[in-house]
Amino acid sequence: MLANLAVEHIQPKGLPAYAALEYTWHNFLLGCINCNSTKKDKDVVLSAHLLPDRDNTAYAYDYTPDGKVAPSAQATALGLYNKAFRTLRLTGLHKRICKALDENGKQVAVDRVSQRIEIWGQAEEAKADLANNDTDILRKYIAKLARESGFFSIWMTVFANDIDMRQRLIDSFPGTRESGCFDPVTTQPVTPSPNHDKLADGGKL
Template structure:
């Protein structure tokens, strides 16, 4: 899951209407769900980390530090689940990229490198938005599988990323091909899949980190090697940050 830096609030007070924060969030984080990472050109919503529907968090309804961006699937799964910041890894304050492994069959699993003390926190994040759900298979009248859910879409984008990698490998040193691959990644989202497919290519990984808004600023990647930095620097000094 892509770690991000949201940065300080663009205004001195809380938002009266939280939907007014959407433009600022998109400018800083891109048109991507902060959880499943897919690009959502429409219907991307301001997502409340600690849900506004619970009385305890009503004062945070307009609070900038309580906003991320969410797709309809992640939002509908998360709903009004109580989220305890200290018990859950979060992309705006932890190195969520280092916490999970992505696979060609659409699975997301906890990385073996996650210490025991952090494993429950990482698992809480996956279940919070349903990223540990199984694929929902749908075949059209020709027997072709249609990518309807997030698992199937991850599988589809993995294939696209592999094609891009083949083009890059076949044209070593060609900047235009590398730029084209980055633009394709931006168009589809799923940052962690692209980073995984290009795991052996520091140049491409650094290009991806630069291309996805808010990622480089998180400080979660070494600026030379592109390897994850742990714990997350938490540059915005958010509550219960740097857990991993």
């Protein structure tokens, strides 16, 4: 289920305005191939979007069992609804079906909503198993399963009331703890993002 990853130019090298950024480190972002295929060469105004390398997007979106993702109430209250939605539209995450390239370069239709529903079901099943048999071994297994499955935000949502499990999830996804985007005690999203690298237009959320 884990999507293939690809390195994306945030501001596309194919547009003359950003051609000089082709090999600039801060213009690279690791993302799934589905998002990259949808984004293509769309213009990205950094100040008009929420980006995971410079904003705390964990605070920006709500995930629900029906597979939908939408700007969160918190982001909306801070006046960031439009920025959050622009990012969804940029990557096609608000659509049920998107067209992406598979590992052979062929275009395929990807049902993102069904993917999120499937992962939500896995997370709920793991939560139920834990309720029946709460052991350290099972907790380690669930954290490993989450890492292999992806969809970090869904796992964090399903285990919203289990701080220990959320700590394990944070530690299972490389770089998440180091980002400083989650409180080390409560595991709640920290806002604004620490933006440790001082990236341009970072820390909007």
